[in-house]
Amino acid sequence: MSPEVETEALTRRGLMLVLSSPSGAGKTTISRALLKEDDNLVMSVSATTRPRRPGEQDGKDYFFVEPVDFNLMINRDELLEHAKVFSHYYGTPRGPVEDALSEGQDILFDIDWQGTQQLAHKARTDLVSVFILPPSTEALEKRLKTRAQDPAEVIDQRMSKAAEEISHWSEYDYVVINDDLDRCLAEVKAILTAERVRRTRRTGLIQFVSRLREGY
Ligand SMILES: Nc1nc2c(ncn2[C@@H]2O[C@H](COP(=O)(O)OP(=O)(O)O)[C@@H](O)[C@H]2O)c(=O)[nH]1
Numbered sequence: 193m194s195p196e197v198e199t200e201a202l203t204r205r206g207l208m209l210v211l212s213s214p215s216g217a218g219k220t221t222i223s224r225a226l227l228k229e230d231d232n233l234v235m236s237v238s239a240t241t242r243p244r245r246p247g248e249q250d251g252k253d254y255f256f257v258e259p260v261d262f263n264l265m266i267n268r269d270e271l272l273e274h275a276k277v278f279s280h281y282y283g284t285p286r287g288p289v290e291d292a293l294s295e296g297q298d299i300l301f302d303i304d305w306q307g308t309q310q311l312a313h314k315a316r317t318d319l320v321s322v323f324i325l326p327p328s329t330e331a332l333e334k335r336l337k338t339r340a341q342d343p344a345e346v347i348d349q350r351m352s353k354a355a356e357e358i359s360h361w362s363e364y365d366y367v368v369i370n371d372d373l374d375r376c377l378a379e380v381k382a383i384l385t386a387e388r389v390r391r392t393r394r395t396g397l398i399q400f401v402s403r404l405r406e407g408y
């Protein structure tokens with residue numbers, strides 16, 4: 193950073209970057225790559241009642257909870273949004289999101305269309321939503337099978353739900369096709385870069401510009 197740019201000019205409110213897609217289109221892969229390369233981005237870790245997959249860590253991939261505890265979280269208003277997906281419950285803990293946004297940190301969500309609608313309702317100006325499409329139905333099925341983390345009947349259930357999830361594509365701010373992973377990642381990074389300099393998020397600009405103008 194140039195020493196001449198006052199840090200005040202750079203202060204801004206964080207944004208909520210939402211990735212949605214049919215299961216298997218690549219949200220987790222894209223999220224992991226983004227988080228690895230970007231120090232100002234943190235993941236929103238959801239609570240879920242679905243069973244843990246091999247390799248998943250409690251508190252890192254999800255907070256795996258019993259249905260009774262999930263209900264308690266709802267009743268205590270601890271979830272910013274929640275939804276039933278594939279017969280399990282999923283929800284976003286409120287505290288970490290509110291802290292991140294007020295600290296100017298961006299937060300990444302891997303949530304479905306129902307959750308995205310709820311966030312749009314509650315905090316439209318903080319939200320940047322991206323829908324990820326697979327290049328084809330065959331590619332989607334192949335990816336779900338090669339991921340090899342769900343039993344065959346669960347894969348069938350996810351494929352049969354794909355059309356329903358895809359039907360919400362036009363509710364999103366951006367749509368990216370995950371054919372070539374590097375190109376797809378570059379597009380998501382470009383969205384994030386542009387959204388970070390959106391005028392309405394840049395809380396430090398008013399004072400910065402008025403000081404600039406005093407100098408003329
Ligand atoms: N509304 C909502 N959806 C979620 C949340 N966490 C995960 N999901 C969605 O639930 C669906 C199933 O997620 P998951 O069981 O991890 O399966 P995967 O997408 O196939 O890896 C996906 O569409 C996720 O985006 C959440 O906190 N809220």
Ligand SMILES: Nc1ncnc2c1ncn2[C@@H]1O[C@H](COP(=O)(O)OP(=O)(O)O)[C@@H](O)[C@H]1O
Nearest residue numbers: 215216217218219220221335339370371372373
């Ligand atoms: N562009 C891509 N080309 C080929 N395989 C991909 C691509 N993106 C993701 N995959 C693979 O597809 C599978 C599903 O991806 P994942 O990120 O788990 O999807 P989601 O989180 O949307 O369910 C994984 O095995 C992943 O490695």
